[in-house]
Amino acid sequence: MNAALMASAEAKLTGKMTVCTATSGSGITVLLNGLVDAWQDKAPVFAITGQVERTQIGTGTAQDINQQQLIAPLA
Structure with a gap:
């Protein structure tokens, strides 16, 4: 969570x-507060996240989250 908030603050200043990173699955969810903060103030933040293996996407495996759907309102 702190990575995206720090990136948002730096972009505003x-x-x-700026760039922030997170792991796959729940990693992107911890970036949401900071990404929303940046989005509301139109601060340019680039988020890089991991993803489960292509063959595991959509299978409900651990760490499988539809990242595109989750982030769509902000991107």
Whole structure:
């Protein structure tokens, strides 16, 4: 969670794009607060997240989250 909030703050202060990263699955969910903060203030933040193996996407396996659907309102 702190990574996205820090990236949002830096983008607001510098006006430059910043980057934050997270692991697959629930990793993107902990970025949401910071990404929403950046989105509301139009601060440019680039989030890089992991993903489960392609063959595991949509199977309900551990760490499988539809990241595109989750982040769509902000992207």
